[in-house]
Amino acid sequence: MSSNNLDLIDRLRSAVGAAGLVLEKEAKAAYETDWLQKWTGLSSVVVRPANTQETAEVMRICHETHTPVVIQGGNTGMSGGATPDTSGAQVILSMVRMNAIRNVDPLNNTLTAESGVILANIQAAAQEANRYFPLSLGAEGSCTIGGNLATNAGGIAVLRYGNARELVLGLEVVLPDGRIWNGMRALRKDNTGYDLRDLFVGSEGTLGVITAAVLKLHAKPIARATAWVGAESVDALIRLLAQMREVCGERLVAFEMISEESLDLILEHVADVRAPLANSHPFNALIELSDTQEQGLADLLESSLGDALEGGMIQDVVVSQTNGQTQAFWKIREGISQAQVRAGKAVKHDIALPISAIPAFVRGADVAVRKALPGAQIINFGHLGDGNLHYNVLLPLDSSPEAYAATTAKLNRVVHDIVSVANGSISAEHGVGQLRRDELRHYKSEVEFDLMLRIKQSLDPNHIMNPGKLI
Known part of the structure; x- marks a missing residue:
C-alpha cells in the first residue's frame, strides 16, 4: 500500500474511528460485489460513518485528496x-451505521430517519404510531431508505401513493x-x-x-381486497385498469401484470406456489384495493370484476377469501426475480411508458425482439398501473460473458428505440447506475444532458461522487 493510501486511511480513521473502517480483504468483499453478482470491483477502504458530522469529515477529506x-x-x-x-482507488462510503429513526410525528404525519435505516424498519415504526409508510418492494428487508431515495425507488404502491420522490418532504445532505x-x-x-430536495432524490449518489x-x-389501511384475473391481451387489462380507477378511485393500490410466460417461469422455479386460476391465460393481473374503512371493500372489488367478466373484458377471476390466499398471490x-436468476441470465429493461402506449409497445417489441433473437424467451411483467414494465429477455444460464454483453447491447437498442418513439423512459425505478449509463447518453437530448453535466460540475467539481455511474 502506497504512503498516500496510508495517509488517507489514517485521516479517515481519525474521522470515524477504528470501528468505522473495514480494511481486511475478506470483509471488504461483501461491499465490493453487488447482490446479483453482476458487478465486482475493488476498494481502498470501506468507511462506515456513525453520524452526519463523521460523514461530512469523510467527504471533506476525499474532496481535498480528490479521492473517488x-x-x-x-x-x-x-x-x-x-x-x-x-x-482499487475508490472509497466505499457505507451508510449502514446511520440507522436511527430520529422522530415520528403522527400529528404532522411524518417520520424522520437516517439514511441507513432498513425500509422494513421504517414501515414498522410507522405502524407502531398507527400510521402507514407505503413504499414497498421486494428488498424491503435489507434495502435502506437512503438508497431508496437516491434511486427514486418505485415498488408496488406507486399507483396510489407515488414513488420515493413523492414520499419525502425534507433531506439532510452532505455535499x-x-x-x-x-x-x-x-x-x-x-x-x-429552487427545490433542492428533488435535485438529490434520484441522483444516485453523484451529487451528494x-x-x-x-x-x-x-x-393506516385496515382493510384490503385482492384478486387475480386472467385476460387475453394487454389491451384488455388496460381497459380494466381504466374501469377500476373510475369505480374504485384511490382505493386501487396495485395493478400488477404478469405474462403467461412469466407465470410459467415462476411456477417452475419458485417453491410452494401454484397457479391461481385453473386455466392459463396470455396475461394475468394481480389487483388490490385498500381502505381505512373495511365496510364494502370486498363487495366493491367483486362487483367491479364481475362486470368485467360478464362483459368479456377478462376471462377468469378469483377473489382472495383469506389473508393466506392474498399472501400466496403476492x-x-x-x-419473479428469484425465478429469473435460477432459470437464466436476464437482459433487463426497466421501462416506463404512457399507459395508453403499452399495448402497441408490447406488440411491436415482441416482434422486434424475436426478429433480432429468434426463439427469444420474453419475460414481461410489471406495474401496469403506473406504466412501468420489466420487459426482460432470458438467455441460457451457460451464456458466456461475451455473448451476454453482445446480446444485451443488441436488445437494448431494439427495445429502447421503441420506448423512445413512444416518449417513454429507459429507467423507471431501478436507476441508471452502470447498467444504463451509456444508454442514457444515447437517448437524452443534448440540452438535457448538458444541464445535468453543469449541475454535476457545480456541486462536484473534483468529480469524486460515484464516478462511472449515471453520467
Whole structure:
C-alpha cells in the first residue's frame, strides 16, 4: 500500500474511528460485489460513518485528496450503482451505521430517519404510531431508505401513493466538499426558491450523500381486497385498469401484470406456489384495493370484476377469501426475480411508458425482439398501473460473458428505440447506475444532458461522487 493510501486511511480513521473502517480483504468483499453478482470491483477502504458530522469529515477529506467515493446503502440495487470499479482507488462510503429513526410525528404525519435505516424498519415504526409508510418492494428487508431515495425507488404502491420522490418532504445532505445542507423541513408547502430536495432524490449518489430524510406518513389501511384475473391481451387489462380507477378511485393500490410466460417461469422455479386460476391465460393481473374503512371493500372489488367478466373484458377471476390466499398471490409476483436468476441470465429493461402506449409497445417489441433473437424467451411483467414494465429477455444460464454483453447491447437498442418513439423512459425505478449509463447518453437530448453535466460540475467539481455511474 502506497504512503498516500496510508495517509488517507489514517485521516479517515481519525474521522470515524477504528470501528468505522473495514480494511481486511475478506470483509471488504461483501461491499465490493453487488447482490446479483453482476458487478465486482475493488476498494481502498470501506468507511462506515456513525453520524452526519463523521460523514461530512469523510467527504471533506476525499474532496481535498480528490479521492473517488461510492455511496452504498443496503447493496440491493439492480443497476450496479453502488459497486466500485476495479482500480482499487475508490472509497466505499457505507451508510449502514446511520440507522436511527430520529422522530415520528403522527400529528404532522411524518417520520424522520437516517439514511441507513432498513425500509422494513421504517414501515414498522410507522405502524407502531398507527400510521402507514407505503413504499414497498421486494428488498424491503435489507434495502435502506437512503438508497431508496437516491434511486427514486418505485415498488408496488406507486399507483396510489407515488414513488420515493413523492414520499419525502425534507433531506439532510452532505455535499462533496463536506458542507452539510440542512433541508429537513417537514412542510407540504415551501416556495422559497429552487427545490433542492428533488435535485438529490434520484441522483444516485453523484451529487451528494443523503444522510437523513423527513418522510410522509399516511392513514393506516385496515382493510384490503385482492384478486387475480386472467385476460387475453394487454389491451384488455388496460381497459380494466381504466374501469377500476373510475369505480374504485384511490382505493386501487396495485395493478400488477404478469405474462403467461412469466407465470410459467415462476411456477417452475419458485417453491410452494401454484397457479391461481385453473386455466392459463396470455396475461394475468394481480389487483388490490385498500381502505381505512373495511365496510364494502370486498363487495366493491367483486362487483367491479364481475362486470368485467360478464362483459368479456377478462376471462377468469378469483377473489382472495383469506389473508393466506392474498399472501400466496403476492408470493407469485414477488418470486419473479428469484425465478429469473435460477432459470437464466436476464437482459433487463426497466421501462416506463404512457399507459395508453403499452399495448402497441408490447406488440411491436415482441416482434422486434424475436426478429433480432429468434426463439427469444420474453419475460414481461410489471406495474401496469403506473406504466412501468420489466420487459426482460432470458438467455441460457451457460451464456458466456461475451455473448451476454453482445446480446444485451443488441436488445437494448431494439427495445429502447421503441420506448423512445413512444416518449417513454429507459429507467423507471431501478436507476441508471452502470447498467444504463451509456444508454442514457444515447437517448437524452443534448440540452438535457448538458444541464445535468453543469449541475454535476457545480456541486462536484473534483468529480469524486460515484464516478462511472449515471453520467
